[in-house]
Amino acid sequence: MTTTLFDNSRVSELRLQQAALPWRRRTANFRVAVAIAVIVPPVIVGLLWFLTSIPKPILMLVIYLPLQLIASAIAAWSQRGTKAVLDSAIIVCAIGATIFSFVILISVLWSIVSNGVHALSWAFLFQNNVYISPSTPLGYGGVGNAILGTIMVVVIASLFAVPLGIATAVYITEVRGKAVPYVRFLVQAMSGVPSVVAGLFILTVFILTGVLQSSGFAAGLAYAILMLPTVARTAEEVLKLIPDDLRTGALALGSTRARVVMKVVLPAAKTGLITAAILGIARVVGETAPLLLTALSNDQTVLNPFNQPITALPAYIFSNVAQPYPDAVTRAWGAALVLVILVAILFTITRVLTAKRVRR
Amino acid sequence: MVQTAPPEVRDLSSSVSSHKGDRVFNRVITGAAFTALIVLAGITVFLGAQTVPVLHSQGLSFLTTTVWNPTATPAQYGILGMLYGSLLLAVIALVIAVPASLLLSVFMVFMAPKKVATVMTNVVDLMAAIPSVILGLWAFYVLNPAAVEWQKLLNQYLGWFPLFKNDSGNFLGTPFIAGFVLAVMMIPIVTSVTREVLGRTPPELINASEALGCSMWTMLRYVAIPFGRGGIVGGIMLGLGRALGETIAVFFVLKLVFNINFFHIIQSGGGSVATLIVSQFGESSGNPETQALLAAGFFLFAGTLLVNILANLIVRRTGRIQS
Numbered sequence: 001m002t003t004t005l006f007d008n009s010r011v012s013e014l015r016l017q018q019a020a021l022p023w024r025r026r027t028a029n030f031r032v033a034v035a036i037a038v039i040v041p042p043v044i045v046g047l048l049w050f051l052t053s054i055p056k057p058i059l060m061l062v063i064y065l066p067l068q069l070i071a072s073a074i075a076a077w078s079q080r081g082t083k084a085v086l087d088s089a090i091i092v093c094a095i096g097a098t099i100f101s102f103v104i105l106i107s108v109l110w111s112i113v114s115n116g117v118h119a120l121s122w123a124f125l126f127q128n129n130v131y132i133s134p135s136t137p138l139g140y141g142g143v144g145n146a147i148l149g150t151i152m153v154v155v156i157a158s159l160f161a162v163p164l165g166i167a168t169a170v171y172i173t174e175v176r177g178k179a180v181p182y183v184r185f186l187v188q189a190m191s192g193v194p195s196v197v198a199g200l201f202i203l204t205v206f207i208l209t210g211v212l213q214s215s216g217f218a219a220g221l222a223y224a225i226l227m228l229p230t231v232a233r234t235a236e237e238v239l240k241l242i243p244d245d246l247r248t249g250a251l252a253l254g255s256t257r258a259r260v261v262m263k264v265v266l267p268a269a270k271t272g273l274i275t276a277a278i279l280g281i282a283r284v285v286g287e288t289a290p291l292l293l294t295a296l297s298n299d300q301t302v303l304n305p306f307n308q309p310i311t312a313l314p315a316y317i318f319s320n321v322a323q324p325y326p327d328a329v330t331r332a333w334g335a336a337l338v339l340v341i342l343v344a345i346l347f348t349i350t351r352v353l354t355a356k357r358v359r360r
Numbered sequence: 361m362v363q364t365a366p367p368e369v370r371d372l373s374s375s376v377s378s379h380k381g382d383r384v385f386n387r388v389i390t391g392a393a394f395t396a397l398i399v400l401a402g403i404t405v406f407l408g409a410q411t412v413p414v415l416h417s418q419g420l421s422f423l424t425t426t427v428w429n430p431t432a433t434p435a436q437y438g439i440l441g442m443l444y445g446s447l448l449l450a451v452i453a454l455v456i457a458v459p460a461s462l463l464l465s466v467f468m469v470f471m472a473p474k475k476v477a478t479v480m481t482n483v484v485d486l487m488a489a490i491p492s493v494i495l496g497l498w499a500f501y502v503l504n505p506a507a508v509e510w511q512k513l514l515n516q517y518l519g520w521f522p523l524f525k526n527d528s529g530n531f532l533g534t535p536f537i538a539g540f541v542l543a544v545m546m547i548p549i550v551t552s553v554t555r556e557v558l559g560r561t562p563p564e565l566i567n568a569s570e571a572l573g574c575s576m577w578t579m580l581r582y583v584a585i586p587f588g589r590g591g592i593v594g595g596i597m598l599g600l601g602r603a604l605g606e607t608i609a610v611f612f613v614l615k616l617v618f619n620i621n622f623f624h625i626i627q628s629g630g631g632s633v634a635t636l637i638v639s640q641f642g643e644s645s646g647n648p649e650t651q652a653l654l655a656a657g658f659f660l661f662a663g664t665l666l667v668n669i670l671a672n673l674i675v676r677r678t679g680r681i682q683s
Contacts, residue, residue: 057510058517086577090463094471097463098480104544105487108498115501167392175389185672186396192598192668193661194605196634197403200657204406208650225399232396258385286491289607289638314493314608321497321612329501336494343489351482 030079037075037088041067068092112336119334129299129311134320134328143335145301146316149216150342152305153295153312154281156220157227162277164224165231166266169276173239174247174261184236191229198225199293207294214296216305219312222290231280238272239265275350282346286339288314313339400665407658414655422655428618428640430649437652439659441620445535445631446663449610450603452539452625453546458596460543461550466580468551469558481555488548496609499541504613507537511626526627533615535630541609546599553595553675557588594675601668605660607634633660 045064048054054063069092076088124142132141168187172180202222206212242265250260266273291297296309297319313335320332415422418437425438464484468477508531515531518524561584569579585592610632616639617629637653637660 055509055513057513083575083578087575090466090577090580091471093459094463094467097460098467100460101464101487101547102483105483107502108490108495111498111502112494164392164395167389168395171389171393175386175393177386177390177393179390179393183393183396185669186394186400188672189665189669190396190400192601192605192664192671193400193403194607194634194664196605196607196637197407197657197661197664200637200654201399201403201406204410204654205402228395228399256379257382258379259381261385282489286493288491288493289634292638293641314491317493317497318608321500332497336497339491340494343491347486347489 116337157223557591597671
């Protein structure tokens with residue numbers, strides 16, 4: 001018998017059909033319908049935009065959105081039937097929501113850059129605010145003391161939050177005591193503490209009782225409360241990624257558990273732990289409420305974190321917003337730009353570090 | 361025949377160790393792990409201790425009146441307007457942020473090509489990283505004028521509806537603007553959770569629904585959203601917790617009034633517990649008013665803690681079903 005049961009050419013034909021996914025077929029008609037649905041409403045609204053004086057928000061929300069929904073629905077209905085109408089609505093709304101978020105983000109970033117750039121100068125970056133009033137023209141005074149203050153407060157916070165956060169993560173992943181679920185639960189709960197409450201806590205415990213003055217150290221403690229959950233959770237994720245073979249291998253070689261953690265696990269997770277610390281810093285660097293409660297503000301450059309009030313960047317922005325003097329407002333934008341650049345740098349570092357880890 | 365006995369099985373998962381250094385190490389780490397407990401307990405105890413005398417002198421009227429008069433004799437403190445205001449702002453923020461973030465995550469998970477989705481993930485993370493003081497600055501100078509315009513239109517065309525009534529003609533400092541800013545803060549938080557939850561929908565379920573001829577809407581309605589419901593609710597509540605505790609951004613755009621603004625969301629004036637604390641603190645150092653603010657902080661802490669714990673329990677429960 002030489003007749004083949006299967007005709008090879010038929011099989012490949014079948015495969016082709018399968019690969020073409022009939023329910024995702026995009027015929028020429030379909031493309032034309034989509035093109036019409038995508039082009040016609042914006043053109044109509046564009047004409048209305050320039051030719052009539054209908055207020056823009058109404059034009060977008062009351063005319064464009066329904067028009068786009070209807071146009072897409074008709075296109076979908078003509079090509080795929082009634083079932084596709086709701087799909088088209090979801091697609092339109094989802095793209096709308098995406099554009100909405102992008103517009104807001106771009107608006108925020110653009111306003112910071114375009115307004116803040118006027119304030120930037122070497123004087124702005126390095127001088128402090130002594131003898132500067134809100135009406136002093138730009139070019140004098142700046143955020144030098146605030147940058148120094150931010151660095152100081154963040155370093156103090158890190159000194160507490162990073163070791164404690166990593167220790168918490170080590171407890172969860174390495175020591176694996178009985179309380180792991182509770183510890184994890186508490187860390188989660190702690191991440192929900194509002195920043196103003198963290199400030200109030202430090203205020204009550206240390207400042208109202210007279211143990212500490214309003215100072216960089218007190219603000220650092222408040223920051224540490226906000227920072228610890230982020231560090232602990234990220235570090236936990238990182239330590240979980242370390243293969244168990246490393247731990248068992250080290251144990252099999254006879255090392256003690258403490259050594260396994262200190263000499264094998266933590267070094268292996270080094271970049272990840274740095275990422276955890278940076279994410280924690282990025283989480284707190286813009287917090288304002290704790291500063292207002294625990295560090296107050298100070299126009300002078302402060303080098304001692306214990307004995308006097310200190311200004312950090314968010315507090316500097318806070319005090320310059322809503323001033324009736326345009327130069328003060330521009331200073332606020334400038335400080336915002338500096339803060340955003342700081343956050344962006346931290347962010348980029350974490351991305352580079354994680355990218356490296358993934359590649360390895 | 362010599363049979364080699366299998367090596368003794370050591371339980372590597374337990375922390376019991378006879379080595380002395382290990383025991384010290386374990387104790388240190390265990391102690392450090394309870395920092396979270398110490399902090400949470402400390403906040404409860406210390407702020408709670410400040411709340412007791414306030415409740416003693418004010419009675420329940422601290423929670424049920426809207427008067428804040430530190431100079432009266434006896435001084436009167438009531439935060440009902442603030443508590444209600446916080447809730448109103450949170451509701452406005454939820455109404456804006458929840459649909460937006462759900463649609464955003466649906467777009468990222470089910471519609472966008474992979475590269476676009478990656479870019480959008482980064483964009484959402486970036487949004488989450490913008491400090492709230494900067495959002496406040498942006499809201500004060502950029503959003504305010506635009507939002508006044510929107511609210512005037514709303515009032516002009518829908519003013520007959522009580523929600524959009526405005527008698528004063530002042531459209532600044534309204535709950536709507538503050539709620540909008542909170543929504544901007546919430547969107548990245550909620551989106552990052554819902555995106556993850558929707559992304560965990562088993563592909564075989566999606567394929568099966570597609571094979572049965574489901575449209576995307578049917579798939580979302582009957583597969584993806586029921587599957588991730590718990591996670592979605594939890595994500596929303598995490599965002600809610602953040603919105604309740606937000607201080608500075610609201611401070612810039614909301615006109616704080618102690619009377620309750622029930623539902624005139626585009627009328628100037630509203631309340632927020634967190635903002636009350638910062639706005640009154642400057643003038644109140646070291647007197648009974650500070651204590652009243654600390655008490656307000658205690659209730660804020662209790663509220664956000666409750667919301668957050670509930671959120672985490674819900675998220676965790678769905679995680680268990682999925683794994």
